[in-house]
Amino acid sequence: MIKGYSVMRLLDYLSAAGGAMRANPFRTFLTMLGIIIGVGSMISMAAIGAGAQAQVQDQIRSFGANVLMINAVPRNRNGIREAGNVRRPLTSGDARAIAELGPVRAAAPSVAGAAQVVHGSLNWATTVNGTARDHFTIRGWELAAGRLFSPDDERDAGKVVVIGSTVAHKLFGDGDPVGQIVRILNAPFEVIGVLREKGTAGDGQKQDDVVFVPLMTAMMRLIGSANTVNRDAVAYILASARSETSMTAAIMEIDALLYQRHDVADDDDKDFTVTTAASILAAQKASTRTVSFLLGSIAAVSLLVGGISIMNIMLVSVTERTREIGLRLAVGARPRDVRKQFVLEAAIICAAGGVFGVILGGLLAVGVAKFVGWRVLLEPQTALLAVAFASCVGIFFGYYPAKKAASLQPVIALRSD
Amino acid sequence: MIAEARKIGKSYALGSTTVTALHPSSFSIASGEFIAILGPSGSGKSTLMNIIGLLDRPSVGQFRLNGTDCADLSDDKAAQMRNRFIGFVFQAYHLLPRETVLKNVELPLLYAGIGGRERERRATTALAAVKLSHRILHLPSQLSGGEQQRAAIARAIVTNPSLILADEPTGALDSATGWEIMRLLGALNRSGRTVVLVTHDVHIAQQARRIVSLRDGKIISDQAVVPGRTDGTDDQGIQRHAAA
Numbered sequence: 001m002i003k004g005y006s007v008m009r010l011l012d013y014l015s016a017a018g019g020a021m022r023a024n025p026f027r028t029f030l031t032m033l034g035i036i037i038g039v040g041s042m043i044s045m046a047a048i049g050a051g052a053q054a055q056v057q058d059q060i061r062s063f064g065a066n067v068l069m070i071n072a073v074p075r076n077r078n079g080i081r082e083a084g085n086v087r088r089p090l091t092s093g094d095a096r097a098i099a100e101l102g103p104v105r106a107a108a109p110s111v112a113g114a115a116q117v118v119h120g121s122l123n124w125a126t127t128v129n130g131t132a133r134d135h136f137t138i139r140g141w142e143l144a145a146g147r148l149f150s151p152d153d154e155r156d157a158g159k160v161v162v163i164g165s166t167v168a169h170k171l172f173g174d175g176d177p178v179g180q181i182v183r184i185l186n187a188p189f190e191v192i193g194v195l196r197e198k199g200t201a202g203d204g205q206k207q208d209d210v211v212f213v214p215l216m217t218a219m220m221r222l223i224g225s226a227n228t229v230n231r232d233a234v235a236y237i238l239a240s241a242r243s244e245t246s247m248t249a250a251i252m253e254i255d256a257l258l259y260q261r262h263d264v265a266d267d268d269d270k271d272f273t274v275t276t277a278a279s280i281l282a283a284q285k286a287s288t289r290t291v292s293f294l295l296g297s298i299a300a301v302s303l304l305v306g307g308i309s310i311m312n313i314m315l316v317s318v319t320e321r322t323r324e325i326g327l328r329l330a331v332g333a334r335p336r337d338v339r340k341q342f343v344l345e346a347a348i349i350c351a352a353g354g355v356f357g358v359i360l361g362g363l364l365a366v367g368v369a370k371f372v373g374w375r376v377l378l379e380p381q382t383a384l385l386a387v388a389f390a391s392c393v394g395i396f397f398g399y400y401p402a403k404k405a406a407s408l409q410p411v412i413a414l415r416s417d
Numbered sequence: 418m419i420a421e422a423r424k425i426g427k428s429y430a431l432g433s434t435t436v437t438a439l440h441p442s443s444f445s446i447a448s449g450e451f452i453a454i455l456g457p458s459g460s461g462k463s464t465l466m467n468i469i470g471l472l473d474r475p476s477v478g479q480f481r482l483n484g485t486d487c488a489d490l491s492d493d494k495a496a497q498m499r500n501r502f503i504g505f506v507f508q509a510y511h512l513l514p515r516e517t518v519l520k521n522v523e524l525p526l527l528y529a530g531i532g533g534r535e536r537e538r539r540a541t542t543a544l545a546a547v548k549l550s551h552r553i554l555h556l557p558s559q560l561s562g563g564e565q566q567r568a569a570i571a572r573a574i575v576t577n578p579s580l581i582l583a584d585e586p587t588g589a590l591d592s593a594t595g596w597e598i599m600r601l602l603g604a605l606n607r608s609g610r611t612v613v614l615v616t617h618d619v620h621i622a623q624q625a626r627r628i629v630s631l632r633d634g635k636i637i638s639d640q641a642v643v644p645g646r647t648d649g650t651d652d653q654g655i656q657r658h659a660a661a
Contacts, residue, residue, distance in 0.1 A: 332500025332528035
């Protein structure tokens with residue numbers, strides 16, 4: 001027996017399989033189409049899913065794991081939604097009361113507005129945020145230079161400002177802003193601190209493009225109250241729980257406290273919301289779940305249809321190439337060699353379809369990112385997995401035609417015309 | 418004996434009737450012979466060749482190739498024996514249209530599990546032997562009929578088999594080219610290979626040294642060809658072999 005008879009190299013199979021594909025490229029492409037669409041949907045699904053996941057993680061990171069945000073919302077009364085001016089807006093009094101709660105470490109009321117900030121001949125349109133110094137503690141935001149508001153600044157509505165790194169760069173370039181004077185709405189403010197760069201938040205908001213002034217300063221000199229009726233209204237309150245485990249307790253106690261302070265009768269009457277990283281996560285998941293499900297269904301159906309069309313075309317190919325099979329058997333191919341050749345051919349068609357599918361899915365994901373604005377993330381291992389999966393589809397659906405080819409009798413195969 | 422047939426026959430069930438393609442026949446082929454199996458179409462000569470070539474199995478009788486009883490041969494084992502002992506030459510050449518001449522000739526070596534470089538070397542040698550060295554990278558469709566058949570012969574000899582089976586090798590060629598192919602087969606025989614030629618053409622058959630004539634599925638004569646004679650139908654000077 002010739003040594004190594006059973007060893008037919010994979011490369012030789014590949015060249016035999018590749019030749020058949022080159023013979024009819026258009027038909028091969030049509031055969032691949034189902035696989036291309038299937039893998040394309042799979043890839044875009046994975047990219048959107050991974051993007052959403054990354055976005056949520058970013059958002060949680062920038063929001064802070066133990067952070068709670070309390071916003072005022074118009075309340076429903078007897079099924080009628082009240083006007084934007086809520087009857088009892090959130091106030092700095094609410095913030096102080098929340099800060100007193102056991103599971104809560106700190107709470108900071110905030111108002112925000114847009115304003116032009118001017119230094120010398122340079123000016124920059126940015127967000128002015130009026131808040132308490134606890135705001136920075138809650139968000140874990142550190143100073144790059146200078147200091148935060150002193151209790152005197154907060155009490156006396158001092159004309160001091162802590163600026164974000166983007167604003168520092170735009171107005172001062174590489175110079176040191178601390179101690180300099182900037183003008184906000186024509187009022188002079190002393191820059192007392194520059195914040196460390198925090199990067200872009202998950203929702204695309206540039207967090208460093210902001211300036212902070214004491215809450216009193218913002219309400220009295222710059223923005224005013226968040227509510228035209230109540231002069232003590234703030235836009236939102238930021239709070240943090242003592243630990244991750246005290247989050248639930250913190251939410252419950254804040255709810256109870258504000259129900260009492262705002263005369264809320266029942267849940268329908270609620271005029272505020274408490275947002276946490278977990279609730280952002282839930283909302284994000286819900287919005288991407290629908291799309292993922294849709295794309296997943298398309299992927300499953302396309303791969304099934306693609307597999308069936310592979311099987312179909314392979315059966316045609318076996319019939320067309322009966323003489324070739326007969327010849328191969330005559331010169332010494334064992335039935336299993338023929339079977340391997342056809343299975344491999346189906347696998348290669350599907351793998352190639354998988355590669356095109358990855359490209360299509362990648363383009364689709366980029367399109368979604370550009371036109372829908374979702375974050376997408378295409379991981380290389382996902383692409384590899386998709387191509388491998390497509391190949392498995394080829395092996396599964398190519399097996400029956402290959403078995404048919406291998407079971408041909410050489411004498412009959414050679415006789416066919 | 419390279420091949421030994423004892424009362425082999427072949428019949429097919431065709432609907433409710435049984436068609437006998439070959440009545441039980443016995444013969445043997447010695448190593449180094451040049452045999453022509455002669456007969457009109459439907460005489461059973463292709464059936465006989467397919468059995469000799471292990472492409473088909475007899476319904477009855479015993480057939481031994483190179484000492485191996487082929488009755489219980491598995492498909493894999495039969496493929497292996499075809500690969501090692503037999504080189505096929507067909508009327509329709511059966512070259513793979515999308516592969517170069519070189520790749521076509523390499524094909525039997527591929528199934529013998531021989532590596533790429535060695536395959537190429539042996540195929541090149543086989544192609545030189547049939548004087549096709551200048552055509553190795555062409556596609557079969559770029560070759561003339563005679564050249565295609567020479568390529569097929571190169572494929573048949575590339576594994577250095579002891580038996581060459583040629584089924585109407587000149588059937589698709591004009592007579593001049595046909596003679597050229599016959600001379601090539603004769604040369605292969607002289608170099609020590611056993612050649613079995615299947616043909617319906619008496620003149621072609623007379624190029625062999627022994628003629629087995631078939632008609633209606635029966636061996637009607639088995640004679641040696643006297644060198645120099647061109648008319649093989651004459652009884653004079655012809656040795657008779659035992660016919661079944």
